[in-house]
Amino acid sequence: MSGPAQTTPHASSRSAVLDVIRAAGTISRVGLARATGFTGATISTVVRRLIDDGLVLETGRAESTGGKPRVLLQLNQDSRYAVGVHLDLSGITYVLTNLGGSVVARMSRAGAGEEDPPVVVGRMAREVEALIEGIGVDRSRITGLGLVSPGPLAPAAGMRLTPPAMRSWEDFPLDRALEEATGLPVLLDNDATAAALGEHWSGVVGGTATFAALYMGTGIGAGLLINGLTYRGASGNAGEIGHVCLDVNGPECWCGARGCTEILAGPAAVVAAARADRRLARAAGLTSGKGNKPPRPSVAAEFAAVARAARDGEPAARALLEDSARHLAVAARTLANVMDLELLVLTGPSLAIAGSTYLPVVQEEMDRAFFSRATHPVEVRLSTSAATAPAIGAATMVLQSELVPLRQGLRLPGNLADAEPGGTAVRAAHGG
Amino acid sequence: MSGPAQTTPHASSRSAVLDVIRAAGTISRVGLARATGFTGATISTVVRRLIDDGLVLETGRAESTGGKPRVLLQLNQDSRYAVGVHLDLSGITYVLTNLGGSVVARMSRAGAGEEDPPVVVGRMAREVEALIEGIGVDRSRITGLGLVSPGPLAPAAGMRLTPPAMRSWEDFPLDRALEEATGLPVLLDNDATAAALGEHWSGVVGGTATFAALYMGTGIGAGLLINGLTYRGASGNAGEIGHVCLDVNGPECWCGARGCTEILAGPAAVVAAARADRRLARAAGLTSGKGNKPPRPSVAAEFAAVARAARDGEPAARALLEDSARHLAVAARTLANVMDLELLVLTGPSLAIAGSTYLPVVQEEMDRAFFSRATHPVEVRLSTSAATAPAIGAATMVLQSELVPLRQGLRLPGNLADAEPGGTAVRAAHGG
Incomplete structure (x- = not known):
């Protein structure tokens, strides 16, 4: 219709x-x-x-x-609370927010790593419990739990087509398992979409109701807000700029395509290049990769080490980050051209660390080559809550969803094509 | 807000x-x-x-x-009519539609070519007059005229940053000039956005309310419909996939960026490559380009000649089109990844001619490499009104706009960021 x-x-x-x-x-x-x-x-x-x-x-x-x-x-800020969980290979971030979306508690724990999904879910349930108990909020006031992770996601099937390191999560019914383990209703959504919502509620966005949040954690993605509503696309996986092609002749990506942003410019690509430069690897304190002694640090942790080396004046580290930034800037321009954006926010854990290097490069690309630059500029801002925006957005989704009567057809992926009020995400289908 | x-x-x-x-x-x-x-x-x-x-x-x-x-x-189908005009370098298409969007008259005339804008506008006014008189519709029933052309567009300033051959149109107040010449209210919009609307009203889209129309005329672009509304972006220039980067190391494009879809795969690129192959140029009947005798055929006409040669079994022509299709398919996948699309319609004059070559290549790219393919497929369809969809969409914009009370702030580009009911486009500002 x-x-x-x-x-x-x-x-x-x-x-x-x-x-x-x-x-x-x-x-x-x-x-x-x-x-x-x-x-x-x-x-x-x-x-x-x-x-x-x-x-x-x-x-x-x-x-x-x-x-x-x-x-x-x-x-009435304290009338309701929601838990937001951002699950990533490199780390799990938890927040508890009140009805206004203000963070009243937060914590970060080890990522999914190579543990089995049921083990991680069990740990998450304990960590959520610790978060709630730590702040002493009455459990009856907790509306639910928003869980966000890298896409593509499908309701009651969890992640589809994950990065290689998270392959054991494919088709694991993440939302349902966490719902059983915590006793809280669970909403599942894409981390980048949640980041956009988090920026809208708590970030640097101000009154701008149409913008994109360019997200870089372990992977790269984007969340889209159109007129204050999250744009989710047909299956909640809109904004996948980590896998747009920047080089038709480029290297093959784990996703099956060639020359994707992520394979050319993502944290794993930066870390791999840093590791290949023995002097830089030593300067940044990267492990040798030989001997394979666990626990090997996460991609995000190693990316952070390279970023610190760049900040400390290591030229090779700086050159790697700038090359990554130039590629990310081109992907950002693609997004701006497709959406005709006026505002782009850089967010996510990896940009929380390295954003000051990326910001000027992305802004310069917009000023130089955004297709409609004669009509209006594209402003690029660095998030002030880049590390927690996805978790905040996850909690926000729950708050909004509790407040919206469950809409007809919400559980059917085919009906998710509409722009939904921010965060009306995939609800775990107990019956299904 | x-x-x-x-x-x-x-x-x-x-x-x-x-x-x-x-x-x-x-x-x-x-x-x-x-x-x-x-x-x-x-x-x-x-x-x-x-x-x-x-x-x-x-x-x-x-x-x-x-x-x-x-x-x-x-x-009441005959209670109102609207004129739709699609202005392109290679051709001008006119339609007259009734209130239901059915085409009651259509005609095609020579494109803008190298004539001066005021000369072309004068001719367009005469051609519109001929269209209306030919069908004998009472002028009082004609709601207005929708004019669509390649973007980027700005209200009361016409085109900004045009392809080189249309540079004389930059900053020409196209909408206002045509309004004065015809005495009809004029709405100005992007041709690809109009094509999406045209497909929605009269095309192969059926009930699907969220889709993209991938447009190829002289240039390449896309129009986006989200939940039945045209998504226009901040300045009416959303969907510019002709200028997303497919090769960071690729050739420089007239738009200032590198490795754009249009420079790698657009009709002008296909024609240039065909012309460089002397045997193919002769087989396709392309003029030599030497001697510079006017009138030189339009890019679209020459692209059509190459497409005909391909259809007639000329292998070099076929290879050129398939290479163009492969690049266009990657750009289409970018669009599908960003918007998480379920449906993509191939439309526009050049795809009216060569669509059957492009369709399977684009479909195969979606099946093979669309990022969320584990969640749902992307269906690619060839328009059944590819040559006239932009003009039909232009007329539709007018019909819808007449029916919507003029909304606050509609004339201000800053307020165009919202998803507007299909075709609420830039209205020529007499006062401004």
Whole structure:
């Protein structure tokens, strides 16, 4: 069906109103009507229910332009919490956020590494428990758990087509297993999409509602927000710029294609090149790779070591990062050309470390070669929460999803093509 | 502002209702309420106004499941018409469509070539006049004129950064000039975006509301429909896959970047390679390029000649097209990876001629290397109206725009970032 799906008011009025209250801080009912376009009667009904459910508080009155002062509304921040988990080969990041998306607790633990998925899930459940107990939040107030990991993802089947090191995760029912282990409802989504949502809620994005978050962790991807909604594509895997082709004659990538961004410029490529330069490898403190003594540091940890060497003035390290940045910049330009973007945010754990090298290179590429540069510039910003944006986005997805009545067909991949309100992700299907 | 803009009902209810009636053929008020999510009262008001304006007719009754039979509504097809013009270096295509988007008249004329913009605009005005007079439609029923051309476009400034052969069009106020010459309101948009809309209204797309139209005329681009709405990006120039990088070490493109799809695989590249092969150039009937006798055939015409040679069994021509197809397929995969697409339509004048060579190559690339192929396939279809889709889309933009009350801020490029109901394009700003 075309067009009007977006205009359906009842399915999303609750979440729309809540999102406006969140973004505004405090706002009156009249302000809500103006911001959402809903009638006063609709606003009145929705707000009454939000107050009854304890999600929104009345909080004093604002001066009115004539007439009686207007009652101001704000989120009841401590009424709900959500857990966000970012699972990556190199590390697992946990956050607990309140209803406003503010982080009230966070922790980082070892990544999935080479452990078996059920072992990792068991550990994650214990770590989530420790996170919740550490902060002393009543469990009944925890809405659920958002779990984000590298795509492609499929509901009730977990990851599909993983990088080689995570192959044992293919077709493992990650969401369902973690749901059983924690007793919390679990939403599964792509890490880069979650990063975009995390930036939207807590990052450097400000009021810009259409932007891309270019994500670099162990892999490379992007999350897309269009008009404040996450754009997820047909299966929740939109934004896969790690596997767009930058060189038709380039080396073969693990994904089956040739000359992908990730194989040319990803952290693993940088680390491999650094390791091949014996002097640089020693200067950066990389292990020799020979002898194969475990535990071998993660790709992200070794990338961080190269980035530190570059910062310490090691020219070979600097040259490697700049070459990676030039390739990433071309992929970023592809994304900007396809989406006609005005804003691009660099985020993710690897850019948390090396972003200051990448930022000027990406910005220069946009200024020089973005196709519509005669119409408008593309601004590139470095995230201020690059390491935790995916986990924050994961928690946000849960908060939003609890607040939106479960929509028809949400469980069917075929219906995921729509731009969904930020983070309405794949919900673990117990029955299915 | 985030989120709720989509849920504003009043701004687009009229166009949403009309679009559902159009798509359904005939539908009851109850069916409309169900399809749009609007209340019965809203539907009732909107439909009454559409009937008063003569845009919608009541047309018999349908059996109801109990209760009295429901009145069926349908578009009054002949109540409005729109002109669609597709301006390209190689040709100008004109269509006149009725309110349902059906083509009631069409014609093709010589392209912009090397004539001065004001001369071409004068000719276009005469050709539009001939189109309208030929079919004998009352001028008062013509809503306006949609004009589409290669991007990047800017309101009241026309094209920016054109291919070299169209450089004289840069900053020419195309929309305003044509508005003055024809006396019709003019909407200006990107040809590839219009092609996507044309496919949505009249093409092979069926019910799929999220897809990309991969366009090849003189240049290469793509139009994006997300959930039945054209995605235009910040300045109406989304989908520029003609200028994504396929080879970081490739030849420099006129756009300033390196290894773009267009420079590697576009019609001009195919023609140049054919011309360099003296035997093939002769077999395809290409002029020598020496002596410089005007009029030199357009790139599209020469590309068509190479395509015909390929169809006639000329192996060198076939090899050139297949190489172009392989590059275009990689660009198409980039688009599919970024948007996580399920459907891609090949369209545009050059694919109207050579599409049967390109289709299997693009399909094979999707099956082999689309990143989320383990989650779902990407279907590639060849348009059945590839030569006229941009012009049809141009007319459609006008029909839809007439039906949507002019929205706040529509003239400001900064506000074009939203996904707009199909074809709410840059309106010529008389005052500005």
